[in-house]
Amino acid sequence: MSVFWLVLIVFAIAAVAYVLSRARAMKSAEGDSRKLHSLPHFYAANGALSAAVPALLVLAIWLLAQPSVINSSVARVIPDHVLEQSGSLDLVMSDVRRVADGLDEAVRQGAMTNAEADDVRAGLTDVRRRLGDVGVALGSDVRPEVLYAAQRYRALNSTGALLRNIVVILIALVGFVLSYSRTHKDFRARNVVEKGIKVLLMAAASLAILTTVGIVLSMLFETVNFFKLHNWRDFFFGTTWAPNFRGDSELSILPLLWGTLYISIIALLVAVPIGLFAAIYLSEYAGPKVRAFAKPLLEILAGIPTIVYGLFALLTVGPLLLNIFGAEGLLGVGWMGGATSVLTAGIVMGIMLIPFVSSLSDDIINSVPQSMRDGSLGLGATKSETIRQVVIPAALPGIVGAILLAASRAIGETMIVVMGAGAIAKFSLNPLETMTTITTRIVSQLTGDGDFSSPETLVAFALGLTLFVLTLGLNVLALYIVRKYREQYE
Amino acid sequence: MYDAPSLENTLDQKAIKIAATDVQVYYGDTHAIKDVSVQIQDNTVTAFIGPSGCGKSTFLRCLNRMNDTIDICRVEGKILLDNEDIYDPKVDPVQLRAKVGMVFQKPNPFPKSIYDNIAYGPKIHGLARTKAELDEIVEKSLRRGAIWDEVKDRLQSPGTGLSGGQQQRLCIARAIATEPEVLLMDEPCSALDPIATAQVEELIDELRANFSVVIVTHSMQQAARVSQKTAFFHLGNLVEYGDTSQIFTTPVDPRTESYITGRIG
Ligand SMILES: Nc1ncnc2c1ncn2[C@@H]1O[C@H](COP(=O)(O)OP(=O)(O)O)[C@@H](O)[C@H]1O
Ligand SMILES: [Mg+2]
Numbered sequence: 001m002s003v004f005w006l007v008l009i010v011f012a013i014a015a016v017a018y019v020l021s022r023a024r025a026m027k028s029a030e031g032d033s034r035k036l037h038s039l040p041h042f043y044a045a046n047g048a049l050s051a052a053v054p055a056l057l058v059l060a061i062w063l064l065a066q067p068s069v070i071n072s073s074v075a076r077v078i079p080d081h082v083l084e085q086s087g088s089l090d091l092v093m094s095d096v097r098r099v100a101d102g103l104d105e106a107v108r109q110g111a112m113t114n115a116e117a118d119d120v121r122a123g124l125t126d127v128r129r130r131l132g133d134v135g136v137a138l139g140s141d142v143r144p145e146v147l148y149a150a151q152r153y154r155a156l157n158s159t160g161a162l163l164r165n166i167v168v169i170l171i172a173l174v175g176f177v178l179s180y181s182r183t184h185k186d187f188r189a190r191n192v193v194e195k196g197i198k199v200l201l202m203a204a205a206s207l208a209i210l211t212t213v214g215i216v217l218s219m220l221f222e223t224v225n226f227f228k229l230h231n232w233r234d235f236f237f238g239t240t241w242a243p244n245f246r247g248d249s250e251l252s253i254l255p256l257l258w259g260t261l262y263i264s265i266i267a268l269l270v271a272v273p274i275g276l277f278a279a280i281y282l283s284e285y286a287g288p289k290v291r292a293f294a295k296p297l298l299e300i301l302a303g304i305p306t307i308v309y310g311l312f313a314l315l316t317v318g319p320l321l322l323n324i325f326g327a328e329g330l331l332g333v334g335w336m337g338g339a340t341s342v343l344t345a346g347i348v349m350g351i352m353l354i355p356f357v358s359s360l361s362d363d364i365i366n367s368v369p370q371s372m373r374d375g376s377l378g379l380g381a382t383k384s385e386t387i388r389q390v391v392i393p394a395a396l397p398g399i400v401g402a403i404l405l406a407a408s409r410a411i412g413e414t415m416i417v418v419m420g421a422g423a424i425a426k427f428s429l430n431p432l433e434t435m436t437t438i439t440t441r442i443v444s445q446l447t448g449d450g451d452f453s454s455p456e457t458l459v460a461f462a463l464g465l466t467l468f469v470l471t472l473g474l475n476v477l478a479l480y481i482v483r484k485y486r487e488q489y490e
Numbered sequence: 491m492y493d494a495p496s497l498e499n500t501l502d503q504k505a506i507k508i509a510a511t512d513v514q515v516y517y518g519d520t521h522a523i524k525d526v527s528v529q530i531q532d533n534t535v536t537a538f539i540g541p542s543g544c545g546k547s548t549f550l551r552c553l554n555r556m557n558d559t560i561d562i563c564r565v566e567g568k569i570l571l572d573n574e575d576i577y578d579p580k581v582d583p584v585q586l587r588a589k590v591g592m593v594f595q596k597p598n599p600f601p602k603s604i605y606d607n608i609a610y611g612p613k614i615h616g617l618a619r620t621k622a623e624l625d626e627i628v629e630k631s632l633r634r635g636a637i638w639d640e641v642k643d644r645l646q647s648p649g650t651g652l653s654g655g656q657q658q659r660l661c662i663a664r665a666i667a668t669e670p671e672v673l674l675m676d677e678p679c680s681a682l683d684p685i686a687t688a689q690v691e692e693l694i695d696e697l698r699a700n701f702s703v704v705i706v707t708h709s710m711q712q713a714a715r716v717s718q719k720t721a722f723f724h725l726g727n728l729v730e731y732g733d734t735s736q737i738f739t740t741p742v743d744p745r746t747e748s749y750i751t752g753r754i755g
Binding site for chain 1: 554556559561584585586587588589591592594596598599600601602610611614615661664665668
């Protein structure tokens with residue numbers, strides 16, 4: 001019985017609980033719902049929730065836990081000499097799982113019976129060929145130890161599934177019976193349901209938080225692995241980024257960080273003035289008609305996938321810059337070798353950030369109280385004097401926060417720099433040269449065909465974690481400033 | 491309930507500062523001010539009273555064209571300041587507002603230092619050529635705003651850090667600093683406690699010597715205490731206008747009487 005059917009059965013039990021609990025509550029009140037403590041549907045919901053929620057929770061935990069329990073128990077039956085031959089437990093275990101899947105497939109197609117699958121011996125039958133017949137290709141002959149482990153794996157899996165089904169259905173039934181027996185006209189079903197809903201919401205919130213923690217932890221583990229293989233001093237304080245596959249790579253974050261910051265600064269130089277002026281125009285000058293039309297339009301700009309901006313960088317902005325600064329360009333200076341450069345990526349990223357800066361600043365400028373503007377206008381200041389000398393200074397902390405948020409987006413941006421910035425890590429002040437960023441290096445180190453446990457690949461996690469810490473710090477600072485600013489006008 | 495008219499209230503000999511004739515104000519389709527004509531005298535405190543929503547603020551804001559900043563607002567009629575039509579296309583509303591200062595209901599100091607709050611208007615209008623002149627203007631304005639002694643030692647601290655009453659006097663000083671001829675005050679004491687109110691009222695009485703003051707107030711006691719002339723508005727109409735003493739003792743219109751005796755409001 002698959003998980004799908006199991007969940008359906010739990011829901012069916014919950015549905016029955018819903019109907020019966022309601023009926024029982026009504027009966028205990030002699031059919032007069034006014035005598036009940038709570039409205040009838042609360043009794044029904046209490047029944048359904050008691051049946052479904054604990055059962056589904058147990059199911060979820062079980063599904064998460066079973067694979068690792070089975071893995072470790074199967075791993076114990078694999079003899080040491082097999083481990084030594086294949087190098088690592090992970091490799092053997094993936095073999096085991098493949099063979100087990102193959103046996104499952106063979107049984108499903110009818111090429112073997114269940115009993116045969118449990119009994120085949122590698123010495124007597126050519127397992128590789130028989131599995132090949134049903135479409136499961138194995139790289140090498142199946143060793144008897146692996147076959148045995150695979151059979152064990154299957155056996156454990158099916159017992160596990162059976163046990164799981166029994167336990168989950170039992171819990172659903174117990175929940176139903178308990179809530180049913182408690183259903184009575186004086187039972188405070190409404191309060192219980194209220195608590196149940198609170199628990200559900202809390203579960204959702206903690207799931208979100210746990211995922212974040214999980215992401216950070218998994219990055220942290222790989223980062224630790226990386227620092228076991230590579231000197232941390234070189235990573236943080238070295239000056240060269242030169243991965244190779246001979247084992248003496250120089251993997252320093254500094255040149256990448258420089259590229260990242262340089263591009264981000266150019267992006268902010270583009271986005272902040274334009275975004276801010278757009279926000280000032282929209283919030284202070286534009287009439288309601290222009291506003292109704294321009295605001296959504298700007299926000300559409302924020303919804304364009306960054307890959308599209310990347311194409312724009314590659315196909316439009318890069319060649320345009322080359323036409324000006326290239327060897328045969330308008331200026332005839334030959335400062336620019338190719339279409340990819342810091343400037344290309346920076347300009348396009350700035351364009352991407354304009355709606356971000358403008359919509360945040362717009363909100364902030366709008367939250368400056370009207371009385372402040374009236375005060376200035378009442379003294380005979382013009383509109384632009386009022387904006388420059390009163391509105392903007394009053395909104396400044398909030399605007400700084402918005403800029404920091406934009407900066408953290410710029411630092412984490414990937415697609416535009418992959419397509420617009422180039423791939424060479426170096427320290428240079430020339431914005432027309434190609435440079436590379438942390439995010440692009442993460443992509444290229446992970447998508448290359450290097451060994452996953454080599455420092456050249458693992459460095460991606462160290463880079464990712466550094467980036468995470470950097471943007472997290474910026475975000476926290478920005479939110480702190482913005483919140484501080486909001487309080488000022490509460 | 492109000493002060494007896496003093497001897498100096500020989501109002502009719504004072505010059506007319508503002509003369510409004512047949513003023514209409516519309517907010518979109520709402521007719522907020524209907525056919526209002528009034529003559530406001532120089533060196534006089536004129537009080538606008540009336541129930542909420544009757545158009546006191548709206549009419550006050552016509553006098554320095556603050557209504558121009560509201561998109562849907564339309565003003566018709568004639569308003570003369572020293573015999574010049576302030577709605578004439580030649581008149582720059584920004585210059586006008588320097589001549590007709592305004593103080594608002596809620597104290598609204600800028601998020602700047604006390605000094606910069608006062609210096610803001612003079613700087614914009616170029617009233618001071620040197621730093622010393624500016625210092626002088628700031629000190630004089632703060633003195634006339636009756637707040638100099640309280641803030642002279644902390645001119646560089648933010649204006650928003652003062653108490654409500656101090657903030658309102660700061661705003662009055664700020665309005666005075668641009669050397670206006672008329673001061674408009676829209677319920678300047680409604681956000682203040684009784685002690686701060688008394689201080690501001692005292693200040694208003696002193697300001698009469700140099701300015702023509704128009705004050706909107708909800709408190710009839712306040713109108714009686716500080717004003718020499720009172721205008722009673724009701725549903726967008728100017729119902730009655732005259733000497734404060736006369737309005738409060740022998741109102742002509744039954745609506746005025748109902749209002750000052752507390753039957754409408
Ligand atoms: N900005 C505005 N937009 C639309 N209607 C307004 C606006 N300001 C005031 N009004 C309307 O004009 C009328 C007079 O308002 P107001 O002058 O503020 O009254 P008061 O100050 O006497 O309480 C009210 O009916 C009010 O709803
Ligand atoms: Mg008002």
